[in-house]
Amino acid sequence: MEIWINPACSKCRSALTLLDAEGADYTVRRYLEDVPSPDEIRAVLGRLGLEPWDITRTQEADAKELGIKEWPRDADARERWITALAEHPKLIQRPIITAEDGTAVVARTDEAVREALGR
Secondary structure, eight states, X not given: OEEEEOTTOHHHHHHHHHHHHTTOOOEEEETTTSOOOHHHXXXXXXXXXXXXXXXXXXXXXXXXXXTGGGSOOSGGGHXXXXXXXXXXXXXXXXXXXXXXXXXXEEOOSHHHHHHHHTO
């Protein structure tokens, strides 16, 4: 199990606290420092069953500068979104936990963290 975190994020810290309380075996990835490649983003999207716009933090300053809210959300624009996430990792929703069964969850709630633990 791997968790993508921003240490400054309260949701990330809460998820780590819960993982520790449950005795989970996991690896931390500080994705702002160890930035995921476009291929890694594609892989995690596949595990999440989501599209890149579903995990994009559209209120971030970088998103506003890019005008990302106005981008199309379709198959033709998918790679543009993935490239933006790789070039501006602050735009990636967090935390993301990759579960042992090959799936992943955006773990913004205790329930989502427990769901990942149960997989």
